[in-house]
Amino acid sequence: MTSRSAPRPIGVLFTNLGTPDDTSVPAVRRYLAEFLSDRRVVDLNRLLWLPILYGVILALRPKNSAASYRSVWMDEGSPLLVYARRQVERLQKRVDAEIEQPVHIALAMRYGNPSIEAGLRELDAAGCKQVLILPAYPQYSATTVATTFDKIGEVLADWPEPPQLRQINRYHDEPAYITALANSVREHWETNGRAEKLVMSFHGIPKRYVKQGDPYPRDCGITAQLLAAELGLGRNEYKVCFQSRFGREPWLQPYLDQTMKAWGKAGMKTVDVMCPGFSSDCLETLEEIREENRGYFEEAGGDSLRYIPALNERDDHIDMFTQLIKRELSGWI
Numbered sequence: 001m002t003s004r005s006a007p008r009p010i011g012v013l014f015t016n017l018g019t020p021d022d023t024s025v026p027a028v029r030r031y032l033a034e035f036l037s038d039r040r041v042v043d044l045n046r047l048l049w050l051p052i053l054y055g056v057i058l059a060l061r062p063k064n065s066a067a068s069y070r071s072v073w074m075d076e077g078s079p080l081l082v083y084a085r086r087q088v089e090r091l092q093k094r095v096d097a098e099i100e101q102p103v104h105i106a107l108a109m110r111y112g113n114p115s116i117e118a119g120l121r122e123l124d125a126a127g128c129k130q131v132l133i134l135p136a137y138p139q140y141s142a143t144t145v146a147t148t149f150d151k152i153g154e155v156l157a158d159w160p161e162p163p164q165l166r167q168i169n170r171y172h173d174e175p176a177y178i179t180a181l182a183n184s185v186r187e188h189w190e191t192n193g194r195a196e197k198l199v200m201s202f203h204g205i206p207k208r209y210v211k212q213g214d215p216y217p218r219d220c221g222i223t224a225q226l227l228a229a230e231l232g233l234g235r236n237e238y239k240v241c242f243q244s245r246f247g248r249e250p251w252l253q254p255y256l257d258q259t260m261k262a263w264g265k266a267g268m269k270t271v272d273v274m275c276p277g278f279s280s281d282c283l284e285t286l287e288e289i290r291e292e293n294r295g296y297f298e299e300a301g302g303d304s305l306r307y308i309p310a311l312n313e314r315d316d317h318i319d320m321f322t323q324l325i326k327r328e329l330s331g332w333i
């Protein structure tokens, strides 16, 4: 520091995927159009994909998706955004208490609002010349993390003096993250007892992306192994599955929906399902797991699928983010 004036604040851009602004069909269509036009998400040739996207998907899907969003919407808005806001609010308090230098945390979503541009402008207005990017995805995938960095680069390409940047690519094996996950499972077991199996369900991606080099399933496997070891689970006591398949090509397997149907049919009575890849509850956990997959399991003969909530604004989750930020800011603070 060359000047003796008050130190400049350091910025943290805390990001997640994004969600529609409301549950109307036009708002969901707007969100899906932005999301599904991203080449990192759907990499098909534009001449092939855009007619399918605009002619078929955006004509049909928003109506069903809007109904699903309505079933999970909270008084304050979309769960993903509500939990992300709470995380940032709590994290800001913790960072203020633990780091002497001012650190300003801004929330931004890759698609929709608050946008990446709005988040970067908020940090700029606060005087941040150094910014740490923290995508709230524990496991790296080009479809989530890389596209966030792409968007930040795209926005900053128009700025005369972009801030100095650092980025966090993943935190899939952070001891504090594994501990927080294990705590959430143990608390669930204390209240509900233990089901016959614990399922760790991760969002899927097309297998083809993995063949092209996306390391995402490796990150998921490491999280799962560390968590199983922390909980003392044997190989037959848990299973890793992948959910949220989209389109016709093969995605990562085993598929959660097929597993739930098969287990219900085979006579299993209870199953606990958690989603260690989702830092916040959202449509994919609250609707797809707690409603849709519970239906598959129970209709096939199971008694109950019990969903273990995401880490959301838990203290141990905020502790983990605080530790991560402190470590990644070393040399700046």
Ligand SMILES: C=CC1=C(C)c2cc3[nH]c(cc4nc(cc5[nH]c(cc1n2)c(C)c5CCC(=O)O)C(CCC(=O)O)=C4C)c(C)c3C=C
Pocket: 017, 018, 019, 020, 032, 036, 041, 042, 061, 065, 078, 080, 137, 141, 143, 144, 203, 204, 205, 206, 216, 244, 246, 277, 278, 281, 282, 283, 284
């Ligand atoms: C089309 C391909 C998709 C890829 C690849 C993909 C990867 C991916 N997504 C998440 C996290 C989330 N996805 C969410 C919703 C969602 N995902 C897709 C498609 C792909 N995701 C769609 C079309 C949707 C929208 C909902 C729907 O219409 O079914 C969400 C929830 C958003 C919310 O508003 O609550 C999250 C979170 C990860 C982690 C990931 C790759 C690892």
Ligand SMILES: [Fe+2]
Pocket: 203, 244
């Ligand atoms: Fe997704």
Ligand SMILES: [Fe+2]
Pocket: 244, 283, 284, 288
């Ligand atoms: Fe889904």
